[in-house]
Amino acid sequence: MAGWSIRIGARVFSGPGPFLMGVVNVTPDSFSDGGRFLDPDAAVAHGERLVAEGAGLLDVGGESTRPGAAAVGIAEEIDRVVPVIERLSARVAVPISVDTSKAAVALAAIRAGAALVNDVQGLRDPAVAAVVAAENVPVVLMHMRGTPADMAAHAAYRDVVGEVIQELSEALARAAAAGIPAERVILDPGLGFAKTAEHNLLLLKRLAVLRSLGRPLLVGPSRKSFIGKVTGAAVEDRLPGTLAAVAACVLAGVEFVRVHDVAAARQAALVAAAIRDAAETPDSR
């Protein structure tokens, strides 16, 4: 998207990108790295490593959103993310995002130093919208239907691309009604959330159409099950497939890509961006 820019904390993101959002899951049960970073020391060290590898921002989450994941109480989610956000925001120069759909968690995370709310429910809870508006922070509005517990039952579309665009524009309207200007919104088609593998692949193929929404895009293909469906790879072996999806995102002009494996994704993104931006007439003087 030409001429876009968005302020997240102390940083203004603009230009062709892409910027990599590194995932820090402080959970026992995330689908690909559950339990690895439940200890705050391990989570902070992991976040620092992702920044050293080239992450432009970090996304800290305390509740898994994998299909059928157990719900986590507010106090427990706060206990998981706040100490990690507090320490990371003092130690890394990049902005920290909190991956939550709970208003109290978003507020506690912002007080601890988070500069962005990543809401996989796309502000369906007006209380989350109220926190984002009152705290003047930017927000990622992701598309999904239902909840992680029942979203698979909602993966039915006549026209997945058209319906995702329509429902993201409704999320933008919810933001506007709550007093959050569009300039503070990033949109995400929500790969794997109430979508079959075929839906995810078609959304990746048609990402450029989501430009009609007029906002920067974030896409999270990392290690997801559609990669396993295409390749047969187990979750721990999906890095090569993830990199193909990262390249597809970059070639489509996506501004932010959410990944677990930042160093590898950085190399794939740099090459894809160089192809995207290659001069049409390299030999003319």
Ligand code: HH2
């Ligand atoms: N995907 C996951 C979680 N949060 N947020 C956005 N904006 N976009 C995504 O695609 C997205 C997201 C799922 O990945 P992960 O955090 O690794 O797994 P889990 O939800 O099991 O913790």
